[in-house]
Amino acid sequence: TFIDSIIAMTNLSYPEFVGAVNASRHMLPLAMRCLRESGVNSISITPRKNTLLYAEYPDGKPCDLQMPPDAMLLCGCDVLGAHEYDRATLEFCRHVVKESAHSQYSVVDIGANVGLFTRQVYTNFSPKARHVWCYEPELNNFRLLNRNLEFIAGEAVSLHEYGLGKEDGVQDLYCSDDNHGAHSLIRDSLLTKHETNNKYTHQTVTIKSASHESRRWIDFGLPIFYKSDTEGFDEMIANSIDNYAWSSCIFGAIIELKSLPGKEVGPFEISHLLDIFPNKVFERKPNLLVS
Numbered sequence: 001t002f003i004d005s006i007i008a009m010t011n012l013s014y015p016e017f018v019g020a021v022n023a024s025r026h027m028l029p030l031a032m033r034c035l036r037e038s039g040v041n042s043i044s045i046t047p048r049k050n051t052l053l054y055a056e057y058p059d060g061k062p063c064d065l066q067m068p069p070d071a072m073l074l075c076g077c078d079v080l081g082a083h084e085y086d087r088a089t090l091e092f093c094r095h096v097v098k099e100s101a102h103s104q105y106s107v108v109d110i111g112a113n114v115g116l117f118t119r120q121v122y123t124n125f126s127p128k129a130r131h132v133w134c135y136e137p138e139l140n141n142f143r144l145l146n147r148n149l150e151f152i153a154g155e156a157v158s159l160h161e162y163g164l165g166k167e168d169g170v171q172d173l174y175c176s177d178d179n180h181g182a183h184s185l186i187r188d189s190l191l192t193k194h195e196t197n198n199k200y201t202h203q204t205v206t207i208k209s210a211s212h213e214s215r216r217w218i219d220f221g222l223p224i225f226y227k228s229d230t231e232g233f234d235e236m237i238a239n240s241i242d243n244y245a246w247s248s249c250i251f252g253a254i255i256e257l258k259s260l261p262g263k264e265v266g267p268f269e270i271s272h273l274l275d276i277f278p279n280k281v282f283e284r285k286p287n288l289l290v291s
Contacts, residue, residue: 036069042144043067051083052090052120055151063151066144067114071181075116085116089254089283090124096252097125097225105223105251106131110164110237111230113141113181115148121225122152130222131156135213137163137173137205138183162206163230164213164237173205184231188260210240218245226253234258236265238273246273254283 035043045065047053055063067079075085084090097105104127109118112134122129134149134157136142142161149157163185165171176182177200185207187200217224224245228234234256257267274280280290 032069040069041140043069045079045083047083052087052124053079053083053085053116055119055123057151058153063148065119066147068140068144070177071114079116085120089117090120092283093121093225093227093252093254094125097127100223100251102223102251103127104130105225106133106217106220108132108217108224108226109134110226110228110234111256112136112145112159113229114144117227119148122149129156129225131158131220133158133160133217135160135162135164137161137203137207138175139203141183160208162208163233164210164240165207165233166236166240167207167209168212169207170204171207172202174200174202176200182231184233186232186260186263188232210237211242214241214245218242218249222249224250226250226255228254229256231256232258232260232263235263235267235270238270239265246276253277 043066045053045067046062047055047065049062053065055065057063065079071079078085078087107118107121107129109115109132112118113136115134118132118134122132132149132152134145136145136159139161142159146159149159163171163173165185171185172187174184174187185205228237230237238255255270259266274290282288282290
């Protein structure tokens with residue numbers, strides 16, 4: 001059915017094939033889109049040892065990484081070639097954890113997606129996080145999140161198939177056809193220049209009170225590194241979290257800010273939270289003053 005497609009095939013070994021794909025990056029979106037249109041829901045990758053995405057079970061067996069084909073449209077060259085994802089963000093987090101000198105801490109990952117951030121944090125940071133809390137309301141993403149973090153033993157991980165918000169309820173989650181990382185509770189989040197065709201479906205998902213959920217983190221009794229990436233809902237969630245968590249528990253945070261029309265809570269509404277932290281930076285624009 002792909003009349004205008006060019007198909008590239010080789011009998012090289014897999015690492016050599018990946019090298020060839022990386023050398024011709026424009027081919028990767030085509031390959032991944034073909035897989036997705038053929039009904040492939042996930043791709044299994046075994047990261048090389050000593051790479052950021054490598055993980056293993058307690059018995060030493062490697063834990064494969066499960067990725068949806070459309071994820072490879074955005075991060076495939078990093079994941080397939082280097083077996084890592086978003087190294088710059090990860091190195092920031094690693095340095096903050098190291099310099100905090102906390103011997104024990106927990107990680108909160110809101111908008112955990114398929115678990116790339118948490119997987120890398122848990123396997124590469126020293127000291128290791130004692131507990132991770134992950135929140136992902138989308139059905140297929142949550143299934144892959146479970147697979148990608150199943151190497152974490154015992155009670156060190158809490159995976160939740162719901163989103164966070166101002167109060168308990170249900171909402172429509174708008175799901176991008178092109179980018180599994182762009183799903184959002186705000187429809188306008190999909191109608192940006194980053195989307196190739198603006199096609200989407202929607203699911204009804206469960207939302208739980210961020211205030212109530214944050215008290216669970218507080219009661220756990222450990223310092224918190226906080227990450228939130230929900231495509232437009234991040235300020236709402238941050239503003240709903242118990243103030244004690246911000247003032248006394250969270251020692252580092254990465255929060256996505258996204259300008260969208262009609263948002264109930266925007267960046268200016270969380271300025272009082274930013275003021276708690278004496279040092280802050282726009283990750284992608286460090287020369288731009290945050291004030």
